[in-house]
Structure formats: structure tokens, C-alpha cells
Amino acid sequence: MxxxxxxxxxxxxxxxxxxxxxxxxxxxxxxxxxxxxxxxxxxxxxxxxxxxxxxxxxxxxxxxxxxxxxxxxxxxxxxxxxxxxxxxxxxxxxxxxxxxxxxxxxxxxxxxxxxxxxxxxxxxxxxxxxxxxxxxxxxxxxxxxxxxxxxxxxxxxxxxxxxxxxxxxxxxxxxxxxxxxxxxxILVLSLSNIDLCNQELFKPLYTNPNLKEKVLYFMKAADFHIKDIKIQESFIPIQENNQNLESRLHLQFEYECKNGGSFTIDYEAESISTRIFMVLAMMILNNYHxxxxxxxxxxxxxxxxxxxxxxxxxxxxxxxxxxxxxxxxxxxxxxxxxxxxxxxxxxxxxxxxxxxxxxxxxxxxxxxxxxxxxxxxxxxxxxxxxxxxxxxxxxxxxxxxx
The missing domain is CATH 3.40.50 (Rossmann fold)
Known part of the structure; x- marks a missing residue:
């Protein structure tokens, strides 16, 4: 076989x-x-x-x-x-x-x-x-x-x-x-599920630092010039006055400036091509074996x-x-x-x-x-x-x- x-x-x-x-x-x-x-x-x-x-x-x-x-x-x-x-x-x-x-x-x-x-x-x-x-x-x-x-x-x-x-x-x-x-x-990718509201899709990037480094390397190899992927987790109430909290991820791409500094762009503000390729890279690398x-x-x-x-x-x-x-x-x-x-x-x-x-x-x-x-x-x-x-x-x- x-x-x-x-x-x-x-x-x-x-x-x-x-x-x-x-x-x-x-x-x-x-x-x-x-x-x-x-x-x-x-x-x-x-x-x-x-x-x-x-x-x-x-x-x-x-x-x-x-x-x-x-x-x-x-x-x-x-x-x-x-x-x-x-x-x-x-x-x-x-x-x-x-x-x-x-x-x-x-x-x-x-x-x-x-x-x-x-x-x-x-x-x-x-x-x-x-x-x-x-x-x-x-x-x-x-x-x-x-x-x-x-x-x-x-x-x-x-x-x-x-x-x-x-x-x-x-x-x-x-x-x-x-x-x-x-x-x-079965993994499905379309324009409707590359948004950050799909928290389950992006969670491996936060929980698996090794995967994040691989995705970043993959993106650099594809000429996207991204210096780093920054991920922050916050918790919000599921309902008003409710003590049950729901996890929310915030993704940013960090880019390097000519003067040695850097700037960040929120994931949602990035081009569709960047978001699609990052999600593709993440899905491929997370399931490659x-x-x-x-x-x-x-x-x-x-x-x-x-x-x-x-x-x-x-x-x-x-x-x-x-x-x-x-x-x-x-x-x-x-x-x-x-x-x-x-x-x-x-x-x-x-x-x-x-x-x-x-x-x-x-x-x-x-x-x-x-x-x-x-x-x-x-x-x-x-x-x-x-x-x-x-x-x-x-x-x-x-x-x-x-």
C-alpha cells in the first residue's frame, strides 16, 4: 500500500x-x-x-x-x-x-x-x-x-x-x-470562512507555536514579506451581565520598515489573497502528514x-x-x-x-x-x-x- x-x-x-x-x-x-x-x-x-x-x-x-x-x-x-x-x-x-x-x-x-x-x-x-x-x-x-x-x-x-x-x-x-x-x-475553504469570526479555524495558530512558525516561514517563502504573525486572546461575556466568557482571537501581521522599525496590519484589513494563502498554508502544514x-x-x-x-x-x-x-x-x-x-x-x-x-x-x-x-x-x-x-x-x- x-x-x-x-x-x-x-x-x-x-x-x-x-x-x-x-x-x-x-x-x-x-x-x-x-x-x-x-x-x-x-x-x-x-x-x-x-x-x-x-x-x-x-x-x-x-x-x-x-x-x-x-x-x-x-x-x-x-x-x-x-x-x-x-x-x-x-x-x-x-x-x-x-x-x-x-x-x-x-x-x-x-x-x-x-x-x-x-x-x-x-x-x-x-x-x-x-x-x-x-x-x-x-x-x-x-x-x-x-x-x-x-x-x-x-x-x-x-x-x-x-x-x-x-x-x-x-x-x-x-x-x-x-x-x-x-x-x-474533510476541510472546506471558501471566501465565506476565511474571516476571523471562524475562531476554530485559527485556534491552532494560537495553541501551536510551532505551527505558527511554519506558517510564517511558508508565507515568507511565497514572497509575502511578513515579519511576524501576532496573536492575542481576549475573553468577552457571551451575553450581557453573564459571567460565562467566550474566547476571541485577534490576528495581526507585522511588517518591517526601512528605518528598522515595524508596523502591524489587522488580519481583517489584509488583502483577500494574503488571507486565503495564509489559511491554505495553515491547513496544509497542520495536516501535512x-x-x-x-x-x-x-x-x-x-x-x-x-x-x-x-x-x-x-x-x-x-x-x-x-x-x-x-x-x-x-x-x-x-x-x-x-x-x-x-x-x-x-x-x-x-x-x-x-x-x-x-x-x-x-x-x-x-x-x-x-x-x-x-x-x-x-x-x-x-x-x-x-x-x-x-x-x-x-x-x-x-x-x-x-
Whole structure:
């Protein structure tokens, strides 16, 4: 067995935002591709997967909704519901009716896990966990096969509660490992969670001085010219006149002046690119020896191309831990990097607002250069099609007058 012992194999979902119909996103390698096997793929037993995947598509095509689907499934499992009165989180196509469906397969600790979930606002309609072909639990509206150790608790399971969440909270070992994969091994980064209000994200910088030094070194290596990262902790009342205190972190970047002095800039006042790269550095360095799954939406939008290139090397050629990386992007220059066709995905949206998801490998193109040209020519859809004439018309521009 090579690499890490935790990887995503594939993820199927249906009725999530613009994805009305069932689609499958797979990290399994494409048959017959021999490029960058050592650098860009990892094998665990009989399963071989790519280390990274890139999802291309025009603005509003729905590519971010692939990341949203991962987040939604993770939230249902990790946070559960607090009572019968709480609705399950849904984000259906056009806010319409119909069940939401998930199926995900992954390997953790050398075991193959398959988890399936079908639900609506108020009920789990189907749920199943299989480990190495052994059914751990299976649930439908009419029947429940419970793990033997908690069979007597069948009556305590709510209709709006994930059995995976329920079983792990009652110490069923097989379900605890699966739950930990969702809770600890999936890391999501987007513009919405790089703010300092996400205290849990930044806490390791405060509690682990060694990590802070590594992040600072990483930032300097990437030419950010930061002298130091200053972190202060304060405590504020949770409510007015309440003695219960809540921890708050305050981050500043220190820069050196020409005269030998220094000045500081609050984290919130820094550029988006600086904040994104620091969070990326922190997540990578804090988990570098662990097989995590990184999900990043528009990861390259605010980063210099050279920073994007170094991240590609970190997640592919320099990555020997089984760490995986899934990113949405507009940047076709990524297609000039040493990647394989089975690492490239396209999201397109129909006239009726329905997104589709396709792998470049399925177009029978083995050359990534051919894929780039065909994509830029619009042969796969998933690209922004601009109608110059309509824009000139609304602006009342007439070429004949020039």
C-alpha cells in the first residue's frame, strides 16, 4: 500500500441546488492513462485514485454547488438534529420538492466505506452504511437494521436524525470511524470562512507555536514579506451581565520598515489573497502528514499564477501522504500544468437551469493540451459564452460609425 490510508473514491448526489438529476464525481483513475502516475495518483490496495481534481465551468454554471453538496452531507452527519421540531438541512433544485440523495465511498484505515442517504425536510427515508461489503446498518421508512450493540435503542432514533450520527454517539466502533472521516478529514475553504469570526479555524495558530512558525516561514517563502504573525486572546461575556466568557482571537501581521522599525496590519484589513494563502498554508502544514480531503471553491481567483503553480506541486508531485485536493476554477492555465485528463471536470448549465457534471476523460482525449483547446473552443460547454452583439445593442454601440 502506497501513500496515506484515507482517500475519497467517489461521490454521487441528486437534487442539490442546480443539480436536479443524479451526478457522480469520481477520484478514480481513468483506464489507460499513463501520465504522471507517480506524481498525481495514489494506490490503496486495489483502488487507485488521483490526488487532485479541478472543476471548470462558466460563472453561475453550478461548479460551486459540487462543493456545496459535500458541505451539506457533512453538516447532516456531523451536527445532527436537536429535536423532532428541527428540520433537516435541504438545498433542493429551485427550492422545490423531492428527496435529496447522497452516496459516497471512501477508504479509511484500510477499510472501504460506502454510505448512502436519502431524505427530505423532515425524514430520513433511506440510510445505509457498508464496510468492506458488510452491512453495519440499513434503514428505510418501514424497517431498520441496527448495529447489534445498540439494537435495543431502536425506539430512541428520531425520524429526522441520521443513524450514522446516532450510532457513533453510542460508541459503535465502525460508525465512529466513518463519522470521524466526515468530521475531521474533510476541510472546506471558501471566501465565506476565511474571516476571523471562524475562531476554530485559527485556534491552532494560537495553541501551536510551532505551527505558527511554519506558517510564517511558508508565507515568507511565497514572497509575502511578513515579519511576524501576532496573536492575542481576549475573553468577552457571551451575553450581557453573564459571567460565562467566550474566547476571541485577534490576528495581526507585522511588517518591517526601512528605518528598522515595524508596523502591524489587522488580519481583517489584509488583502483577500494574503488571507486565503495564509489559511491554505495553515491547513496544509497542520495536516501535512495526514490524509485529508481539501475542498476549495475558486481557490485561484485571488492568487498569483506562481502561487497557484506551487500549490499544484504541493498537492500532486510533492504529496506522498494521500492528501487529496478538489478545487473549482476558471483558470485554464491550470491545463498547462502537469495534470491528467482524469483530473479535469466540467460543469455546464442548460437553458432550464440544470447543471451537468462530466469528466474530461470521458471525451476520449488522452492529451491535456487537446482538452484545453477543445474546452476553450466551447466543445464541452462549461464555458462563458458572451453575446457581443447583445451587449453592444444595450450600450447602443454601432461599429459602422467608427
Amino acid at each position: 502506497q501513500g496515506g490510508d484515507t482517500v475519497l473514491i467517489d461521490f454521487t448526489f441528486k437534487n442539490i441546488r442546480s443539480f436536479k438529476d443524479e451526478v457522480t464525481f469520481s477520484m478514480e483513475v481513468g483506464e489507460g492513462i499513463t501520465e504522471y502516475i507517480e506524481a498525481n495518483t495514489v494506490r490503496l490496495g486495489d483502488i487507485e485514485v488521483v490526488k487532485s481534481s479541478f472543476i471548470f465551468g462558466g460563472s453561475a454554471s453550478g461548479k460551486s454547488n459540487v462543493i456545496r453538496a459535500f458541505q451539506l452531507l457533512r453538516d447532516i452527519i456531523v451536527y445532527g438534529t436537536s429535536s423532532d421540531l428541527e428540520s433537516l438541512p435541504v438545498d433542493t433544485f429551485a427550492n422545490g420538492a423531492g428527496n435529496t440523495y447522497f452516496k459516497i465511498r471512501f477508504i479509511k484505515n484500510g477499510n472501504l466505506y460506502s454510505y448512502e442517504l436519502n431524505y427530505d425536510d423532515n425524514n430520513i427515508n433511506k440510510e445505509c452504511l457498508v464496510v468492506n461489503d458488510n452491512i453495519i446498518f440499513k434503514r428505510t421508512i418501514d424497517d431498520i437494521i441496527m448495529p447489534l450493540s445498540i439494537k435495543g435503542l431502536k425506539g430512541a432514533l428520531r425520524a429526522n436524525q441520521s443513524l450514522l450520527y446516532f450510532a457513533q454517539s453510542n460508541n459503535v466502533s465502525e460508525t465512529k470511524v466513518a463519522y470521524e472521516w466526515f468530521a475531521q478529514d 495526514n490524509s485529508k480531503l481539501f475542498l476549495i471553491d475558486d481557490f485561484d481567483c485571488f492568487l498569483h499564477p506562481k502561487l497557484v503553480n506551487i500549490l499544484l506541486r504541493i498537492f500532486n508531485g510533492w504529496n506522498d501522504t494521500g492528501m487529496q485536493f478538489i478545487a473549482t476554477t476558471h483558470n485554464t492555465d491550470i491545463l498547462d500544468a502537469p495534470i491528467r485528463t482524469d483530473q479535469v471536470w466540467f460543469v455546464d448549465k442548460s437553458y432550464y437551469g440544470i447543471s451537468t457534471l462530466d469528466n474530461a476523460f470521458d471525451y476520449n482525449e488522452l492529451s491535456i493540451k487537446d482538452i484545453k483547446k477543445s474546452y476553450q473552443d466551447g466543445l464541452y460547454g462549461a464555458i462563458q459564452i458572451i453575446n457581443d452583439s447583445m451587449i453592444k445593442d444595450i450600450l447602443k454601440k454601432d461599429d459602422s460609425k467608427r
